[in-house]
Amino acid sequence: MTTPPSMRVPTGTGRYSFLVKNAMTTTKKETPADERHGLQRQFLKFYEGHFVLDARSGRFYRLTPSAIFLLKAWSEGAETRSFSRLLREQFDVDLATASRDVELMLNQFKGLGLIDTESAEASS
Amino acid sequence: MNQIRSGGHSSAGVQQGTAPSQAGLARTLAVTGMHRGENPQPGPSVLASIRRRFPDQRIIGLSYDPLESSLYGQLYDQPDAAYLIPFPGAGIEALLQRIDEIRVREDLGYIIPCLDSEIENYTRLEPALRERGIRVLMPSVTSFDNRHKANLYAFCCEHDIPSPVTRIAHSPWEVEQLAAEMGYPVFIKGRLYHAHMVHSPQGLASAYEDIVKTWGWPIMVQETLVGEEYDVTGVGDGEGGITASCSIRKLLRTSNGKGFAGIVVEDPALDELSAHVIRALRWDGPFELEFIKVPGRPHSLMEINPRFPAWIDFPSQVGCNMPALLFERLVGAAVTPLPPCCVGQMFVRHSLDLVGDFADFAAMASTGEHIFKPASRFTVPQK
Numbered sequence: 001m002t003t004p005p006s007m008r009v010p011t012g013t014g015r016y017s018f019l020v021k022n023a024m025t026t027t028k029k030e031t032p033a034d035e036r037h038g039l040q041r042q043f044l045k046f047y048e049g050h051f052v053l054d055a056r057s058g059r060f061y062r063l064t065p066s067a068i069f070l071l072k073a074w075s076e077g078a079e080t081r082s083f084s085r086l087l088r089e090q091f092d093v094d095l096a097t098a099s100r101d102v103e104l105m106l107n108q109f110k111g112l113g114l115i116d117t118e119s120a121e122a123s124s
Numbered sequence: 125m126n127q128i129r130s131g132g133h134s135s136a137g138v139q140q141g142t143a144p145s146q147a148g149l150a151r152t153l154a155v156t157g158m159h160r161g162e163n164p165q166p167g168p169s170v171l172a173s174i175r176r177r178f179p180d181q182r183i184i185g186l187s188y189d190p191l192e193s194s195l196y197g198q199l200y201d202q203p204d205a206a207y208l209i210p211f212p213g214a215g216i217e218a219l220l221q222r223i224d225e226i227r228v229r230e231d232l233g234y235i236i237p238c239l240d241s242e243i244e245n246y247t248r249l250e251p252a253l254r255e256r257g258i259r260v261l262m263p264s265v266t267s268f269d270n271r272h273k274a275n276l277y278a279f280c281c282e283h284d285i286p287s288p289v290t291r292i293a294h295s296p297w298e299v300e301q302l303a304a305e306m307g308y309p310v311f312i313k314g315r316l317y318h319a320h321m322v323h324s325p326q327g328l329a330s331a332y333e334d335i336v337k338t339w340g341w342p343i344m345v346q347e348t349l350v351g352e353e354y355d356v357t358g359v360g361d362g363e364g365g366i367t368a369s370c371s372i373r374k375l376l377r378t379s380n381g382k383g384f385a386g387i388v389v390e391d392p393a394l395d396e397l398s399a400h401v402i403r404a405l406r407w408d409g410p411f412e413l414e415f416i417k418v419p420g421r422p423h424s425l426m427e428i429n430p431r432f433p434a435w436i437d438f439p440s441q442v443g444c445n446m447p448a449l450l451f452e453r454l455v456g457a458a459v460t461p462l463p464p465c466c467v468g469q470m471f472v473r474h475s476l477d478l479v480g481d482f483a484d485f486a487a488m489a490s491t492g493e494h495i496f497k498p499a500s501r502f503t504v505p506q507k
Contacts, residue, residue, distance in 0.1 A: 056392075057391070058352070058389040
């Protein structure tokens with residue numbers, strides 16, 4: 001079974017991004033990656049199947065299906081080392097694709113402070 | 125974050141033999157800052173919030189201009205009457221004289237000032253108002269001075285509160301020296317209002333001249349911080365605690381930086397820092413803390429406003445009615461515990477066109493007052 005286009009994990013570092021640009025104050029450029037530590041899972045709130053609100057920062061993002069799937073799993077207790085397996089099970093992608101895209105995704109999640117940096121590194 | 129304390133604070137006491145709430149509601153409340161224009165003032169929000177809890181409370185507006193927007197239309201934030209008062213620069217004698225004139229027509233019992241420029245006057249007038257049976261809930265002189273823009277950086281350094289480096293300049297030469305030391309861009313700020321971001325030495329003179337001609341010296345030179353903006357509003361209990369509060373991230377801003385939309389956040393670090401600030405000040409009454417969060421750094425305290433913000437009616441609408449809590453303190457009633465605001469609740473400001481008649485404007489401008497609803501339904505206590 002081929003993965004539908006909407007579910008495919010983007011490859012490389014092209015224009016296509018896991019995360020649609022978040023809605024920010026209109027007069028500011030997008031701020032660089034937040035290096036907050038200690039972000040707890042309970043501060044992530046999910047809406048309508050594709051939005052996540054970071055309750056601490058008040059920033060919110062619209063995610064692709066694969067990104068929201070993994071972030072939700074993490075908020076419910078899954079460890080980041082299981083992301084590749086979860087992705088393959090859910091979206092029927094091969095190991096190499098899953099591993100690469102998990103790495104890209106984790107970098108973005110960590111950069112935005114959605115996943116706690118320390119716990120993510122401990123899990124990887 | 126919302127530390128809820130039951131029990132009212134009643135520094136002026138309550139009439140013997142009467143239930144506090146009934147005696148309080150019989151007297152008129154005055155609110156200032158009644159304009160919701162491009163730079164919205166808090167008065168209409170405060171009025172709407174109090175009216176939401178106390179729909180029969182007579183509330184008058186103390187206005188500086190007959191064109192203040194709350195005086196028009198028939199909305200819930202329109203006062204029962206409005207009176208023109210002298211600008212803060214006219215001094216406390218002129219203000220007190222005008223209040224005495226208003227007292228001839230209104231049984232004025234309480235005042236909630238809502239503009240930065242008038243807080244100092246009301247703080248100084250508080251004893252005279254108390255003699256007249258009028259209550260205002262004001263911070264102590266020390267608290268008020270410590271949060272002043274010119275003193276804030278020193279206060280923050282003393283109490284280990286992150287804030288942008290700020291220096292005071294008394295002359296053009298000092299401004300240039302300080303800006304060069306800090307590095308551009310810098311903010312040039314007036315004592316009360318007005319700020320310019322300056323990107324190079326060439327823009328410095330016009331920036332400080334523009335401010336000095338209105339507000340005089342000294343002015344402040346401040347490092348520029350870039351990040352998300354967070355505001356925390358609440359009520360201090362005067363003993364270092366916070367009775368209720370609400371924290372938001374600004375979602376939209378106007379061209380002059382005013383918040384036009386916001387979303388409730390729940391950040392333990394922000395809560396802790398806000399509590400630390402209020403504890404250090406031992407702040408009494410309404411406040412607004414303005415922060416900027418630079419990535420990788422803790423929240424930096426930019427300003428402490430000694431009054432409610434213009435968005436105060438937003439938490440009121442979702443159950444956290446802080447102006448009503450403040451009014452309960454003013455009348456000496458037991459304070460009703462408030463629920464916290466929930467993460468994800470948000471507001472977006474909306475502008476309306478209100479209908480008026482020039483006759484109303486002319487009446488206000490000529491007589492200095494406009495009565496929308498007579499006070500006949502209230503019983504004026506015999507003195």
